[in-house]
Amino acid sequence: MGRAGGAKVTxxxxxxxxxxxxxxxxxxxxxxxxxxxxxxxxWLCLVYSAALAPFTPGFASWGNLxxxxxxxxxxxxxSVGLTLVLIVGGIDLSVTSIVxxxxxxxxxxxxxxxxWLAGHxxxxxxxxxxMLSVSAGLGAINGLAVTACRIPPFIATLTTxxxxxxxxxxxxLSRKIGGLPPGFVRLGQELWLAGxxxxxxxxxxxLALSCTLYGKWLxxxxxxxxAASVSGVPVARVTFFTYVVSGWFAxxxxxxxxxxxxxxxxxxxxxxxxxxxxxxxxxxTSLYGGRGRVSGTVFGVLFLALVDNSLxxxxxxxxxxxxxxxxxxxxxxxxxxxxNRLLTQE
Amino acid sequence: xxxxxxxxxxxxxxxxxxxxxxxxxxxxLTASLLIAACVVGCNKSDSTSPAGEEPAGKQLTVGVNxxxxxxxxxxxxxxxxxxxxxxxxxxxxxxxADGDSNRQLQQVRTFVTRKxxxxxxxxxxxxxxxxxxxxxxxxxxxxxxxNRPAAEAQGVRSIAVVADNRKLTRETVEFMIGEARKTGKxxxxxxxxxxxxxxxxxxxxxxxxxxxxxxxxxxxxxxxVPSEWNQEKARxxxxxxxxxxxxxxxxxxxxxxxxxxxxxxxxxxxKYHKLGELGHxxxxxxxxxxxxxxxxxDGYLDATGVQDVYFEAERSVQALLDRLAGKEVPSxxxxxxxxxxxxxxxAKRERMWGAQVGRK
Numbered sequence: 001m002g003r004a005g006g007a008k009v010t011x012x013x014x015x016x017x018x019x020x021x022x023x024x025x026x027x028x029x030x031x032x033x034x035x036x037x038x039x040x041x042x043w044l045c046l047v048y049s050a051a052l053a054p055f056t057p058g059f060a061s062w063g064n065l066x067x068x069x070x071x072x073x074x075x076x077x078x079s080v081g082l083t084l085v086l087i088v089g090g091i092d093l094s095v096t097s098i099v100x101x102x103x104x105x106x107x108x109x110x111x112x113x114x115x116w117l118a119g120h121x122x123x124x125x126x127x128x129x130x131m132l133s134v135s136a137g138l139g140a141i142n143g144l145a146v147t148a149c150r151i152p153p154f155i156a157t158l159t160t161x162x163x164x165x166x167x168x169x170x171x172x173l174s175r176k177i178g179g180l181p182p183g184f185v186r187l188g189q190e191l192w193l194a195g196x197x198x199x200x201x202x203x204x205x206x207l208a209l210s211c212t213l214y215g216k217w218l219x220x221x222x223x224x225x226x227a228a229s230v231s232g233v234p235v236a237r238v239t240f241f242t243y244v245v246s247g248w249f250a251x252x253x254x255x256x257x258x259x260x261x262x263x264x265x266x267x268x269x270x271x272x273x274x275x276x277x278x279x280x281x282x283x284x285t286s287l288y289g290g291r292g293r294v295s296g297t298v299f300g301v302l303f304l305a306l307v308d309n310s311l312x313x314x315x316x317x318x319x320x321x322x323x324x325x326x327x328x329x330x331x332x333x334x335x336x337x338x339x340n341r342l343l344t345q346e
Numbered sequence: 347x348x349x350x351x352x353x354x355x356x357x358x359x360x361x362x363x364x365x366x367x368x369x370x371x372x373x374x375l376t377a378s379l380l381i382a383a384c385v386v387g388c389n390k391s392d393s394t395s396p397a398g399e400e401p402a403g404k405q406l407t408v409g410v411n412x413x414x415x416x417x418x419x420x421x422x423x424x425x426x427x428x429x430x431x432x433x434x435x436x437x438x439x440x441x442x443a444d445g446d447s448n449r450q451l452q453q454v455r456t457f458v459t460r461k462x463x464x465x466x467x468x469x470x471x472x473x474x475x476x477x478x479x480x481x482x483x484x485x486x487x488x489x490x491x492x493n494r495p496a497a498e499a500q501g502v503r504s505i506a507v508v509a510d511n512r513k514l515t516r517e518t519v520e521f522m523i524g525e526a527r528k529t530g531k532x533x534x535x536x537x538x539x540x541x542x543x544x545x546x547x548x549x550x551x552x553x554x555x556x557x558x559x560x561x562x563x564x565x566x567x568x569x570x571v572p573s574e575w576n577q578e579k580a581r582x583x584x585x586x587x588x589x590x591x592x593x594x595x596x597x598x599x600x601x602x603x604x605x606x607x608x609x610x611x612x613x614x615x616x617k618y619h620k621l622g623e624l625g626h627x628x629x630x631x632x633x634x635x636x637x638x639x640x641x642x643x644d645g646y647l648d649a650t651g652v653q654d655v656y657f658e659a660e661r662s663v664q665a666l667l668d669r670l671a672g673k674e675v676p677s678x679x680x681x682x683x684x685x686x687x688x689x690x691x692x693a694k695r696e697r698m699w700g701a702q703v704g705r706k
Contacts, residue, residue: 061459067452070452074448176473178497260451261448263476265447265474271444313459318444321442
């Protein structure tokens, strides 16, 4: 039975017995449908683009589309990892710090100026492996802290964020690492390569969520961890694994960031945390756990990138852009709270 | 009990409709791309035709991108550049990267998309700006780096207008050491350093140690406070240092915008006194902001190293115009800056940007 069918079965008795409510008014019903719609953000992106294109010089050009995609792809990869963590009912504040440390580790391995494998034929594969391994390892530390030590995810990942940021600065003494191999730099600067990397991993995450038992377990734990445990879901193992995956995605994003900017940077993505969390929430993933989708995150990232890009093209001031973006994230958080209330009422 | 449809991902009741998820997503993405392609197609002629048909003597457009507007200095620089451009009837397109290298790269590419005639950039740092400079170079748009130079990279062309942070800090601290020497006693020193991810902060730290090296008989540095350009961290760091070393009497702050933190800490330790008063702590800073100006006027500050914002703004715009006119422009233009203190306050205040900001 599909979801619509399920809705009829469960909604009928309530409609028959309860007095007419505010939600039965046509306008409110429409608003409610819009709020609960799966692809609200996709439609927002399309309407926003169509509305602004005629008035925004250069907005609807191939070059600008490339600019938006190049900017959004690393953020998308981090956001996908965070989406999984939020669905399972956690939070990972350390993702951008993991990006920074992985960026430094990659630079330390590959750089022609100061890399441990400078000029070696295996420098790039070793660097990639090191970046992904370190990131997944840090995700594992987060996972252990949350599951084995039962530290609240907010505190556990906040602590990791501070430790990892400090470590990245200490390893480099704040210096940026240049001289990265051209083969590595291509990964971030050739749009098709970066797009394929981000696209394939995002697709895999989508499949994992929608078509595998792991995905079902994530939603079940996020919705009610105790009930999931009673139902036989290995809550601790799944949660641990999800933090590892989130760390791994941060490592992959670090590859795109580092290659795109040709620099191993201990501050890489440091100021992107709000963008990442904002994009995931705008995409409909609930901060309360148990709800969210990778496709929503794709559109959340796209929406923020579109807003950022178009407002810049319109020549609006920094203050205006910041306020508009902040407003969009606030609206998404309020929508999330409203959705939860509507779902609870039903 | 919650209805089944609110558990679309139930462990025990997998939803068959989810199996169609990937196909549905593909359809939606295809639809999005088609619409985007239509929009692109519809606007293609609009976005490309005017560039090649501009008449001679057209109004120039310059993109101005700052890494941040976090401090008064950057705001003053931003306003000085805009005033300089406006004064020459040049159109301005502005954006701020808010401390994010990736966003800054996107914003510079946006300038390229808008086909600006020139770009003035305050890069996030020396290395991550290289792809942004390359993007401008590839589009044939001259680019000037304001106040922060780029690292050397093959085939990358830019013009940098910068103060020598290390030299100007050294000169400021040397002046402070001269004042300290006049007291005839050894001072215990404290330095507040900035965010060591910022090349200017590194330069100022190095300039400080260049000056105090070999001067231990006059100033013995007992504390280094890392501020990360954060006022609260600076305040707590200075408070802690004053508790550990109550006889600190020589303080250099890597930026004037941290002075409110220093003053608060000194006041709480009852050590904030004017020059000439008993217990005066020799104070120095860098930037030349409005707070520093007021402290100089009130007689609490010994010296600060002033970056000449107006010089840098004027030279940045002129360098762009010269490059557009096909003239040779050096890749590095130095802002000599100057040290301002009680002895030359009257003579130098007109060039101190903080004095001008304070008047507004």
